[in-house]
């Protein structure tokens with residue numbers, strides 16, 4: 001569209017003319033202050049009334065409300081006026097600006113409505129088509145399983161606490177009786193974080209949630225009943241049963257007279273809640289540096305009932321977690337009297353439990369962000 005020159009060519013030129021700074025205010029305002037604004041207003045109103053489609057309207061907006069519009073420039077130059085002049089001119093200009101903005105918005109919705117009406121009339125939109133359903137989101141399968149696991153412990157008196165994912169070597173290894181050169185470090189290929197000052201040890205991405213046993217005991221006295229969920233990281237080549245990030249839950253109970261029977265009872269109740277009340281459990285000796293004795297806990301295969309199948313690799317049993325009695329050396333380091341206090345700890349992987357429950361055959365599905373997979377849960 002052919003735009004007419006800005007509503008007030010005199011004002012426009014005066015304002016843009018370099019070196020006109022001192023002459024400008026008296027020239028504009030002493031002669032005809034009302035008129036300049038009024039002139040801007042008149043042409044803006046006239047052109048807006050004539051705007052017949054959205055492209056023209058947009059050109060109008062740029063010409064009359066944009067950065068280079070007469071009105072905008074006028075408003076910007078107000079500071080140069082004497083105070084009495086500024087008050088009146090500013091009020092007029094701002095009123096006009098508000099008026100034009102409102103008129104613009106109204107015109108825009110008129111033109112939009114007209115366009116939609118035309119589209120419907122010409123049959124390009126079939127308003128009788130049923131709408132597309134909006135899909136509801138849902139919790140990620142790992143979040144669902146995690147929440148059920150936490151609930152199984154919360155109902156037994158445990159509280160949920162959390163700890164840092166970026167961890168000090170001390171908490172992740174040293175305080176858990178995994179010194180440098182210990183073979184357990186090799187089983188947990190670690191992502192280290194480089195930093196200039198390593199005087200308090202190296203920083204790393206925690207390889208398990210067990211550091212939170214130490215972190216919590218440092219700051220609290222027994223009785224302790226906590227579960228600590230969170231992400232853990234290992235520098236693994238991924239395959240159907242390995243990811244470089246997995247979710248773990250750490251379990252810790254410390255109190256007077258805690259025994260292996262408490263460990264068995266608590267973990268058995270958890271297993272029954274997650275895998276069905278008819279489950280059987282099996283404990284076998286295992287080794288973890290921070291517990292003594294250490295055990296691994298298995299459930300009877302809920303698919304084949306123990307006869308042997310692919311899921312249990314023909315064993316009839318499926319290992320689901322590691323556990324044990326908290327090593328007395330750790331309790332002593334925390335300042336607890338081991339003649340009074342004992343404790344048990346356990347650690348489990350949430351992805352593994354979710355895979356078993358849902359029959360998922362590849363851990364990588366969980367984090368591939370493929371909705372065809374995720375929508376099944």
Ligand code: DAH
Nearest residue numbers: 208210322323324345346347
């Ligand atoms: N932190 C161990 C791991 O990631 C799992 C574990 C085993 C945790 C035994 C425990 C425990 O608390 O008692 O392999």
